[in-house]
Amino acid sequence: MSNEDLRASADAVLARLVGDPSGNARLREDQWRAIEALVADRRRALVVQRTGWGKSAVYFVATALLRAAGSGPTVIVSPLLALMRNQVGAAERAGIRARTINSANTEEWDAVQAEVAAGEVDVLLVSPERLNNPDFRDQVLPKLAASTGLLVVDEAHCISDWGHDFRPDYRRLRTMLADLPPGVPVLATTATANARVTADVAEQLGTGESAAEALVLRGPLDRESLSLGVLPLPDAAHRLAWLADHLHELPGSGIVYTLTVAAAEEVTAFLRQRGHTVASYSGKTEDADRRAAEEDLLANRVKALVATSALGMGFDKPDLGFVVHLGSPSSPIAYYQQVGRAGRGVDHAEVLLLPGREDEAIWRYFASLAFPPEEQVRRTLDVLGRADRPLSLPALEPQVELRRSRLETMLKVLDVDGAVRRVRGGWTATGQPWAYDAERYAWVARQREAEQQAMRDYAATSGCRMEFLRRQLDDEAAAPCGRCDNCAGARFTAEVSPASLDAARGELGRPGAEVEPRRMWPTGLAAVGVDLKGRIPAGEQAAPGRALGRLSDIGWGNRLRPLLSPQSADGPVPADVADAVVTVLADWARGPGGWASGAQDAPARPVGVVTVDSRTRPRLVRSLGEHIAATGRMPFLGTVSYTGDGTGHPVPRSNSAQRVRALHGALTVPAPLAESLAAAGGPVLLVDDLADTGWTLAVAARLLRRAGAGGVFPLVLAVQG
Incomplete structure (x- = not known):
């Protein structure tokens, strides 16, 4: 087919795609250049163009032309479900049969894969997380790589750890690229890549090998509307x-x-x-x-x-x-x-x-989730290396001081780097040499700081804002x-x-947020010598609690963040905060299920106040507990304290298993407090400053219940999140 005929066919597909019954729709020249490179020349292309430029038109038109010429289905790696839903609808308008494999349609995976194998699918949209699923990676991905007619990496800036939305799952594409048969075109698209990210994406996707093999289309990013x-x-x-x-x-x-x-x-x-x-x-x-x-x-x-x-x-x-x-x-x-x-x-x-x-x-907060220090990475590799079986994330957590989401992201990076491998049942170490690229991670951190400063500058600039961006x-x-x-x-x-303004102040000033109690112990505690597992017995659980606010709130969060900041000095609870906590307590007591609600099954009224010892804010927590006790006209019974063994060892604010391991045996109910609980003979309010993971409250509540408290109602200043 001549280029003229190919162009005419491409315009005809575009007309169907955009719903133009007149058939007058025409591709722009830069769109045609990309399609020509993919279909006529079977090249690899990187397209960096503004949002709305028509990147999806390029890969749908190219798909229709390639399928008509006998090529296999197009595989689109797409990061978000919203995009997938939009894309399927757009494909159908052009007569292109599109299906998806993502976390929201697991019940359809087998049927979709069968349709692909039968040649009934023109476009398969896959979420990047699927690329590192062991079954998909080992069984489905090789077949896709062997049969695909076009590979599309949408939002390709996600492949670069210099980019603003790096996703380690995207790096698995390098494996698929290496397995593609010669002559299979590849299209990477993004609207949000600076020069550094563009170069990195080109390198990651193998489109930067030579100018003869790769087409890079980078257009102006103005949005005139x-x-x-x-x-x-x-x-x-x-x-x-x-x-x-x-x-x-x-x-x-x-x-x-x-x-x-x-x-x-x-x-x-x-x-x-x-x-x-x-x-x-x-x-x-x-x-x-x-x-x-x-x-x-x-x-x-x-x-x-x-x-x-x-x-x-x-x-x-x-x-x-x-x-x-x-x-x-x-x-x-x-x-x-x-x-x-x-x-x-x-x-x-x-x-x-x-x-x-x-x-x-x-x-x-989000910057704190960056790639972990080398010591934590080495610890993870050591734990995996000594294991005689694959370790799941819950099994790893008790032995690694990282929260689950951060641990999983780190493992995905290590997997791509060849140091670990995700298999059925968890993760294993490969034993391959691995170097901690401290210089690269530090550069990324500095880049993030520069980006933050750029946003400050954007808000303050007196120049053109679009030009700035x-x-x-x-x-x-x-x-x-x-x-x-x-x-x-x-x-x-x-x-x-x-x-x-009055309504907004009232809404933001309204105190109160629920504190959900922990019901189940973390898995894997036996591996670190803690004999706790399964469901926490009902007689040892805390009841649902209350907080003044969330640290992420735009109302009370703005008041509580500086008060609970690690840099803030300890001191008595401020009057406005103390008064607001009393309001929370009063609303709680009178609300549905509260002890003053009059409900038939309402719990008994608390008979006293207990605080949790604090290494960082003891005066704040103690004064808050005493203020609540005085206002509620009930006794201050004492403090759940740290044992002598626990005082010198900070409790890690990492994952649940590490938190429980550190707290187990480190907290105790002193004898005077135990005597007061026995004498009081009823439920107590348990007062602390911050509920982060919720495990300090859970462990303290268990100790108080075992010491005779008829119930434990947690009351804290703030919850994380």
């Missing part, structure tokens, strides 16, 4: 009130991004109270609810989704009219990627950043946009109504 702005407001209450007052003024429907799940839920509840039709969307949202929320936004049945970054790459709504950020992302590249959801198919979309003073604390992405064509608030003048005032 977007009007960027920043609106500094005094505090969280003003930001919530501003949203309540001005959300209806924003064009069409859109997205309000928050930095945490707790904030997304808070903002959603408040906006609904103020009469707005909004829905929450986060990593904790059930898949069915996510689907419903996406569909409601696509159909403009909601004004906005209040979302975390879980609603990000790939969500495709061409007429999305606005993106508002309630809090600043830590990276200008991540910010550009998220605002790129708006204005794809409309002439004008509003993009507004409402920065908050809690932003940097949240940045620091484009320069952060190394866009050589960056120039003033003429549309942002600095180029064209501010479009929004900071004005909020007294009614909305």
